[in-house]
Amino acid sequence: MIVTVTANPSLDRTVEVDRLHRGAVQRALTTSVDAGGKGVNVSRALVAHGRPTRAVLCSGGFAGLELLALLRETGVPLREVRVTGGIRSNLTLAEPDGTVTKLNEPGPRLSTSEVDAVLDAATEAIIGEADWVAGCGSLPPGMPVDVYARLTERAHALGAQVAIDTSGAALDACLAAGPDLVKPNAEELAECAGAEIRTLGDAVKAAQVLRDRGAGAVLASLGADGAILIDDSGARYATARLDAPVVSTVGAGDATLAGFLAAGGTGEHALRTAVTWGAAAVTLPGSSMPTPNDLGRVTAEVQRSIDPDRVLTK
Ligand SMILES: Nc1ncnc2c1ncn2[C@@H]1O[C@H](COP(=O)(O)OP(=O)(O)OP(=O)(O)O)[C@@H](O)[C@H]1O
Numbered sequence: 457m458i459v460t461v462t463a464n465p466s467l468d469r470t471v472e473v474d475r476l477h478r479g480a481v482q483r484a485l486t487t488s489v490d491a492g493g494k495g496v497n498v499s500r501a502l503v504a505h506g507r508p509t510r511a512v513l514c515s516g517g518f519a520g521l522e523l524l525a526l527l528r529e530t531g532v533p534l535r536e537v538r539v540t541g542g543i544r545s546n547l548t549l550a551e552p553d554g555t556v557t558k559l560n561e562p563g564p565r566l567s568t569s570e571v572d573a574v575l576d577a578a579t580e581a582i583i584g585e586a587d588w589v590a591g592c593g594s595l596p597p598g599m600p601v602d603v604y605a606r607l608t609e610r611a612h613a614l615g616a617q618v619a620i621d622t623s624g625a626a627l628d629a630c631l632a633a634g635p636d637l638v639k640p641n642a643e644e645l646a647e648c649a650g651a652e653i654r655t656l657g658d659a660v661k662a663a664q665v666l667r668d669r670g671a672g673a674v675l676a677s678l679g680a681d682g683a684i685l686i687d688d689s690g691a692r693y694a695t696a697r698l699d700a701p702v703v704s705t706v707g708a709g710d711a712t713l714a715g716f717l718a719a720g721g722t723g724e725h726a727l728r729t730a731v732t733w734g735a736a737a738v739t740l741p742g743s744s745m746p747t748p749n750d751l752g753r754v755t756a757e758v759q760r761s762i763d764p765d766r767v768l769t770k
Protein backbone atom coordinates (compact mmCIF):
# COMPACT_ATOMS: atom_id res chain seq x y z
CA MET A 457 0.00 0.00 0.00
CA ILE A 458 1.29 3.44 -0.91
CA VAL A 459 0.13 6.37 1.21
CA THR A 460 0.48 9.79 -0.41
CA VAL A 461 0.54 13.04 1.55
CA THR A 462 -0.45 16.30 -0.16
CA ALA A 463 -0.54 19.28 2.20
CA ASN A 464 -1.17 21.69 -0.67
CA PRO A 465 -3.61 20.03 -3.10
CA SER A 466 -5.32 21.97 -5.86
CA LEU A 467 -8.14 22.10 -8.31
CA ASP A 468 -6.24 22.00 -11.59
CA ARG A 469 -8.09 24.04 -14.19
CA THR A 470 -6.81 23.57 -17.73
CA VAL A 471 -7.79 26.21 -20.29
CA GLU A 472 -6.97 25.54 -23.92
CA VAL A 473 -6.13 28.53 -26.11
CA ASP A 474 -5.06 28.77 -29.77
CA ARG A 475 -2.01 30.75 -28.83
CA LEU A 476 -1.23 32.65 -25.65
CA HIS A 477 -1.13 36.47 -26.06
CA ARG A 478 0.06 38.31 -22.95
CA GLY A 479 -2.08 41.36 -22.13
CA ALA A 480 -4.96 40.42 -24.49
CA VAL A 481 -8.54 39.28 -23.84
CA GLN A 482 -8.67 35.76 -25.25
CA ARG A 483 -11.47 33.24 -25.68
CA ALA A 484 -10.76 29.76 -24.39
CA LEU A 485 -11.35 26.80 -26.71
CA THR A 486 -12.08 24.34 -23.90
CA THR A 487 -11.76 24.14 -20.14
CA SER A 488 -11.52 21.17 -17.82
CA VAL A 489 -10.92 20.55 -14.13
CA ASP A 490 -8.91 17.75 -12.50
CA ALA A 491 -8.25 16.94 -8.86
CA GLY A 492 -4.63 18.00 -8.43
CA GLY A 493 -1.61 18.31 -6.23
CA LYS A 494 1.37 16.03 -6.63
CA GLY A 495 0.51 13.32 -4.10
CA VAL A 496 -3.12 13.31 -5.21
CA ASN A 497 -1.89 12.67 -8.77
CA VAL A 498 0.34 9.81 -7.61
CA SER A 499 -2.69 8.20 -5.92
CA ARG A 500 -4.85 8.79 -9.03
CA ALA A 501 -2.25 7.04 -11.21
CA LEU A 502 -2.02 4.11 -8.77
CA VAL A 503 -5.80 3.70 -8.64
CA ALA A 504 -5.92 3.77 -12.45
CA HIS A 505 -3.61 0.73 -12.34
CA GLY A 506 -5.56 -1.07 -9.61
CA ARG A 507 -2.82 -0.51 -6.99
CA PRO A 508 -3.70 0.03 -3.32
CA THR A 509 -3.20 3.60 -2.15
CA ARG A 510 -4.63 6.17 0.22
CA ALA A 511 -4.37 9.93 -0.28
CA VAL A 512 -3.95 12.11 2.81
CA LEU A 513 -4.76 15.69 1.88
CA CYS A 514 -5.95 19.01 3.22
CA SER A 515 -9.38 20.17 2.19
CA GLY A 516 -11.17 23.43 2.83
CA GLY A 517 -13.61 25.89 1.24
CA PHE A 518 -15.78 25.27 -1.82
CA ALA A 519 -12.73 24.31 -3.86
CA GLY A 520 -12.04 21.62 -1.26
CA LEU A 521 -15.55 20.20 -1.65
CA GLU A 522 -15.15 20.11 -5.44
CA LEU A 523 -11.76 18.44 -5.09
CA LEU A 524 -13.18 15.75 -2.81
CA ALA A 525 -16.11 15.15 -5.16
CA LEU A 526 -13.75 14.75 -8.13
CA LEU A 527 -11.52 12.40 -6.17
CA ARG A 528 -14.45 10.25 -5.05
CA GLU A 529 -15.40 9.85 -8.75
CA THR A 530 -11.92 8.52 -9.48
CA GLY A 531 -12.19 6.03 -6.59
CA VAL A 532 -9.14 7.25 -4.65
CA PRO A 533 -9.43 6.25 -0.96
CA LEU A 534 -9.06 9.44 1.08
CA ARG A 535 -8.04 10.65 4.49
CA GLU A 536 -8.94 14.32 4.47
CA VAL A 537 -7.81 16.95 6.95
CA ARG A 538 -10.33 19.80 7.11
CA VAL A 539 -8.60 23.19 7.20
CA THR A 540 -10.10 26.67 7.63
CA GLY A 541 -8.70 28.25 4.47
CA GLY A 542 -9.92 27.28 1.00
CA ILE A 543 -7.59 25.05 -1.01
CA ARG A 544 -6.05 26.59 -4.12
CA SER A 545 -6.94 26.51 -7.80
CA ASN A 546 -3.98 26.17 -10.18
CA LEU A 547 -4.34 27.29 -13.77
CA THR A 548 -2.77 25.68 -16.83
CA LEU A 549 -2.92 27.53 -20.15
CA ALA A 550 -2.45 24.88 -22.83
CA GLU A 551 -1.54 25.57 -26.47
CA PRO A 552 -2.04 23.04 -29.29
CA ASP A 553 1.72 22.49 -29.79
CA GLY A 554 1.99 21.10 -26.22
CA THR A 555 3.29 24.35 -24.65
CA VAL A 556 1.87 24.81 -21.17
CA THR A 557 1.98 27.89 -18.97
CA LYS A 558 1.16 27.16 -15.35
CA LEU A 559 0.07 29.52 -12.56
CA ASN A 560 0.13 27.91 -9.12
CA GLU A 561 -1.45 29.69 -6.16
CA PRO A 562 0.33 29.61 -2.77
CA GLY A 563 -2.52 27.76 -1.03
CA PRO A 564 -4.28 28.47 2.29
CA ARG A 565 -2.39 29.48 5.44
CA LEU A 566 -2.35 26.57 7.91
CA SER A 567 -2.34 27.00 11.69
CA THR A 568 0.02 25.04 13.94
CA SER A 569 -2.79 22.68 14.91
CA GLU A 570 -3.66 22.10 11.24
CA VAL A 571 0.00 21.26 10.52
CA ASP A 572 -0.06 18.74 13.40
CA ALA A 573 -3.36 17.33 12.12
CA VAL A 574 -1.78 16.63 8.70
CA LEU A 575 1.16 14.78 10.30
CA ASP A 576 -1.19 12.84 12.60
CA ALA A 577 -3.49 11.88 9.72
CA ALA A 578 -0.48 10.70 7.72
CA THR A 579 0.75 8.66 10.69
CA GLU A 580 -2.66 7.01 11.14
CA ALA A 581 -2.81 6.16 7.44
CA ILE A 582 0.68 4.62 7.58
CA ILE A 583 0.15 2.43 10.64
CA GLY A 584 -0.01 -1.23 9.70
CA GLU A 585 -0.80 -0.46 6.07
CA ALA A 586 1.92 1.41 4.22
CA ASP A 587 5.04 -0.02 2.56
CA TRP A 588 5.77 3.41 1.11
CA VAL A 589 4.77 6.96 2.00
CA ALA A 590 5.11 9.63 -0.67
CA GLY A 591 5.25 13.23 0.58
CA CYS A 592 4.64 15.39 -2.44
CA GLY A 593 4.40 18.99 -3.57
CA SER A 594 4.97 22.50 -2.30
CA LEU A 595 4.16 23.51 1.27
CA PRO A 596 1.26 25.88 1.93
CA PRO A 597 1.96 29.03 3.99
CA GLY A 598 2.34 28.20 7.67
CA MET A 599 3.68 24.70 7.06
CA PRO A 600 7.21 24.45 8.51
CA VAL A 601 9.95 23.73 6.06
CA ASP A 602 11.02 20.57 7.95
CA VAL A 603 7.61 18.89 7.64
CA TYR A 604 8.87 16.25 5.17
CA ALA A 605 11.78 15.52 7.51
CA ARG A 606 9.26 14.97 10.33
CA LEU A 607 7.10 12.80 8.06
CA THR A 608 10.19 10.75 7.15
CA GLU A 609 11.09 10.16 10.80
CA ARG A 610 7.54 9.10 11.70
CA ALA A 611 7.23 6.78 8.69
CA HIS A 612 10.60 5.15 9.37
CA ALA A 613 9.61 4.58 12.99
CA LEU A 614 6.55 2.72 11.65
CA GLY A 615 8.60 0.64 9.22
CA ALA A 616 7.53 2.36 6.00
CA GLN A 617 9.87 3.63 3.29
CA VAL A 618 9.65 7.27 2.24
CA ALA A 619 9.69 9.04 -1.12
CA ILE A 620 9.72 12.85 -1.30
CA ASP A 621 8.89 14.95 -4.37
CA THR A 622 9.23 18.62 -3.56
CA SER A 623 11.37 21.63 -4.33
CA GLY A 624 13.43 24.45 -2.82
CA ALA A 625 13.82 24.71 0.94
CA ALA A 626 11.45 21.78 1.64
CA LEU A 627 13.64 19.47 -0.46
CA ASP A 628 16.82 20.77 1.20
CA ALA A 629 15.36 20.28 4.66
CA CYS A 630 14.12 16.71 4.15
CA LEU A 631 17.51 15.28 3.13
CA ALA A 632 19.00 15.13 6.64
CA ALA A 633 16.16 12.81 7.76
CA GLY A 634 17.28 10.23 5.16
CA PRO A 635 14.29 9.71 2.85
CA ASP A 636 14.70 6.45 0.90
CA LEU A 637 14.00 8.24 -2.38
CA VAL A 638 13.72 11.78 -3.70
CA LYS A 639 12.26 12.61 -7.13
CA PRO A 640 13.46 16.03 -8.28
CA ASN A 641 13.13 17.25 -11.86
CA ALA A 642 16.20 18.75 -13.53
CA GLU A 643 15.54 22.26 -12.25
CA GLU A 644 14.88 21.13 -8.66
CA LEU A 645 17.97 18.93 -8.75
CA ALA A 646 20.16 21.79 -10.00
CA GLU A 647 18.85 24.16 -7.33
CA CYS A 648 19.26 21.68 -4.50
CA ALA A 649 22.77 20.61 -5.53
CA GLY A 650 23.77 24.21 -6.30
CA ALA A 651 25.06 23.14 -9.71
CA GLU A 652 24.27 23.83 -13.34
CA ILE A 653 22.87 20.79 -15.17
CA ARG A 654 23.67 20.78 -18.86
CA THR A 655 24.59 17.15 -19.47
CA LEU A 656 23.69 13.69 -18.17
CA GLY A 657 27.02 13.65 -16.33
CA ASP A 658 26.07 16.89 -14.55
CA ALA A 659 22.74 15.32 -13.51
CA VAL A 660 24.45 12.20 -12.11
CA LYS A 661 26.93 14.33 -10.13
CA ALA A 662 24.16 16.53 -8.75
CA ALA A 663 22.12 13.46 -7.73
CA GLN A 664 25.18 12.15 -5.90
CA VAL A 665 25.31 15.43 -3.93
CA LEU A 666 21.74 14.78 -2.72
CA ARG A 667 22.70 11.22 -1.74
CA ASP A 668 25.74 12.52 0.15
CA ARG A 669 23.38 14.80 2.07
CA GLY A 670 21.10 11.93 3.11
CA ALA A 671 18.81 10.71 0.29
CA GLY A 672 18.98 6.93 -0.14
CA ALA A 673 18.27 7.03 -3.87
CA VAL A 674 17.58 9.77 -6.39
CA LEU A 675 15.13 9.36 -9.26
CA ALA A 676 15.66 12.51 -11.31
CA SER A 677 13.15 13.12 -14.08
CA LEU A 678 14.68 14.96 -17.01
CA GLY A 679 11.64 15.92 -19.10
CA ALA A 680 11.93 14.78 -22.74
CA ASP A 681 15.33 13.23 -21.91
CA GLY A 682 13.81 10.56 -19.63
CA ALA A 683 15.10 9.86 -16.12
CA ILE A 684 18.14 8.71 -14.16
CA LEU A 685 18.23 6.55 -11.05
CA ILE A 686 21.21 6.79 -8.72
CA ASP A 687 21.37 4.39 -5.79
CA ASP A 688 23.84 2.08 -4.03
CA SER A 689 24.23 -0.01 -7.18
CA GLY A 690 25.26 2.95 -9.35
CA ALA A 691 23.58 5.07 -12.00
CA ARG A 692 21.11 3.98 -14.67
CA TYR A 693 19.47 6.01 -17.39
CA ALA A 694 16.09 5.39 -19.03
CA THR A 695 14.58 6.96 -22.12
CA ALA A 696 11.15 6.63 -23.68
CA ARG A 697 10.03 6.68 -27.30
CA LEU A 698 6.50 7.98 -27.86
CA ASP A 699 4.03 6.85 -30.50
CA ALA A 700 1.81 9.88 -29.98
CA PRO A 701 2.22 13.65 -29.75
CA VAL A 702 3.01 15.48 -26.52
CA VAL A 703 -0.27 17.00 -25.28
CA SER A 704 0.44 18.12 -21.70
CA THR A 705 3.45 17.55 -19.48
CA VAL A 706 1.56 18.60 -16.32
CA GLY A 707 1.68 15.76 -13.79
CA ALA A 708 4.18 13.68 -15.80
CA GLY A 709 6.57 13.71 -12.86
CA ASP A 710 3.82 12.41 -10.59
CA ALA A 711 3.02 9.57 -12.99
CA THR A 712 6.78 8.83 -13.03
CA LEU A 713 6.94 8.53 -9.25
CA ALA A 714 3.73 6.47 -9.17
CA GLY A 715 5.15 4.03 -11.74
CA PHE A 716 8.42 3.73 -9.82
CA LEU A 717 6.68 2.94 -6.53
CA ALA A 718 4.11 0.63 -8.15
CA ALA A 719 6.99 -1.41 -9.55
CA GLY A 720 8.63 -1.88 -6.15
CA GLY A 721 10.47 1.40 -5.63
CA THR A 722 13.93 0.15 -6.55
CA GLY A 723 15.98 -1.17 -9.48
CA GLU A 724 15.86 -1.31 -13.24
CA HIS A 725 12.30 -2.58 -13.66
CA ALA A 726 11.00 0.24 -11.47
CA LEU A 727 12.98 2.79 -13.49
CA ARG A 728 11.58 1.45 -16.78
CA THR A 729 8.05 1.50 -15.38
CA ALA A 730 8.56 5.04 -14.08
CA VAL A 731 9.60 6.36 -17.47
CA THR A 732 6.80 4.44 -19.20
CA TRP A 733 4.10 5.92 -16.95
CA GLY A 734 5.67 9.42 -17.13
CA ALA A 735 5.91 9.40 -20.91
CA ALA A 736 2.36 8.02 -21.23
CA ALA A 737 1.13 10.93 -19.08
CA VAL A 738 2.44 13.54 -21.53
CA THR A 739 0.23 12.10 -24.29
CA LEU A 740 -2.87 12.95 -22.21
CA PRO A 741 -4.60 16.31 -21.68
CA GLY A 742 -4.37 18.46 -18.53
CA SER A 743 -3.09 16.53 -15.54
CA SER A 744 -4.73 13.25 -16.59
CA MET A 745 -2.95 10.17 -15.24
CA PRO A 746 -2.26 7.22 -17.55
CA THR A 747 -4.23 3.96 -17.40
CA PRO A 748 -2.84 0.57 -18.51
CA ASN A 749 -4.38 1.24 -21.97
CA ASP A 750 -2.18 4.33 -22.41
CA LEU A 751 1.12 2.54 -21.78
CA GLY A 752 1.22 0.90 -25.23
CA ARG A 753 2.16 4.27 -26.77
CA VAL A 754 5.55 4.17 -25.05
CA THR A 755 8.69 2.12 -25.56
CA ALA A 756 11.12 2.58 -22.69
CA GLU A 757 14.74 1.49 -22.58
CA VAL A 758 17.17 1.39 -19.64
CA GLN A 759 20.92 1.90 -20.12
CA ARG A 760 23.55 1.03 -17.55
CA SER A 761 26.33 2.84 -19.31
CA ILE A 762 25.65 6.54 -19.31
CA ASP A 763 27.23 8.97 -21.76
CA PRO A 764 28.20 11.79 -19.36
CA ASP A 765 28.62 14.26 -22.23
CA ARG A 766 25.12 13.80 -23.59
CA VAL A 767 23.61 17.30 -23.63
CA LEU A 768 20.11 17.56 -22.16
CA THR A 769 17.37 19.25 -24.17
CA LYS A 770 16.04 21.34 -21.25
N1 LIG B 1 8.40 16.38 -23.86
C1 LIG B 1 8.40 15.13 -23.40
N2 LIG B 1 8.48 14.07 -24.26
C2 LIG B 1 8.48 12.80 -23.82
N3 LIG B 1 8.43 12.46 -22.50
C3 LIG B 1 8.38 13.46 -21.61
C4 LIG B 1 8.36 14.82 -22.00
N4 LIG B 1 8.29 15.59 -20.89
C5 LIG B 1 8.25 14.72 -19.85
N5 LIG B 1 8.32 13.44 -20.28
C6 LIG B 1 8.27 12.22 -19.46
O1 LIG B 1 7.73 12.56 -18.19
C7 LIG B 1 8.69 12.36 -17.15
C8 LIG B 1 8.57 13.47 -16.11
O2 LIG B 1 8.82 14.73 -16.73
P1 LIG B 1 9.42 16.00 -15.96
O3 LIG B 1 10.84 15.77 -15.63
O4 LIG B 1 9.10 17.19 -16.83
O5 LIG B 1 8.57 15.97 -14.61
P2 LIG B 1 8.14 17.13 -13.59
O6 LIG B 1 8.81 18.42 -13.93
O7 LIG B 1 8.34 16.57 -12.24
O8 LIG B 1 6.59 17.22 -13.92
P3 LIG B 1 5.34 17.69 -13.01
O9 LIG B 1 5.92 18.55 -11.89
O10 LIG B 1 4.42 18.46 -13.92
O11 LIG B 1 4.69 16.44 -12.53
C9 LIG B 1 10.04 12.28 -17.85
O12 LIG B 1 10.96 11.51 -17.11
C10 LIG B 1 9.67 11.65 -19.19
O13 LIG B 1 9.55 10.24 -19.05
Ligand SMILES: O=P(O)(O)OC[C@@]1(O)O[C@H](CO)[C@@H](O)[C@@H]1O
Pocket residue numbers: 464466468491492493494497546560592593594595706707708709710743
Ligand atom coordinates in the same frame (compact mmCIF):
# COMPACT_ATOMS: atom_id res chain seq x y z
O1 LIG C 1 2.76 23.93 -6.42
P1 LIG C 1 3.24 22.49 -6.34
O2 LIG C 1 2.69 21.79 -5.14
O3 LIG C 1 4.72 22.36 -6.49
O4 LIG C 1 2.67 21.75 -7.62
C1 LIG C 1 1.28 21.63 -7.79
C2 LIG C 1 0.99 21.08 -9.17
O5 LIG C 1 1.52 21.93 -10.20
O6 LIG C 1 1.63 19.82 -9.29
C3 LIG C 1 0.82 18.93 -10.05
C4 LIG C 1 1.57 18.50 -11.26
O7 LIG C 1 2.75 17.85 -10.89
C5 LIG C 1 -0.47 19.66 -10.34
O8 LIG C 1 -1.57 18.80 -10.15
C6 LIG C 1 -0.49 20.83 -9.39
O9 LIG C 1 -1.20 21.94 -9.89
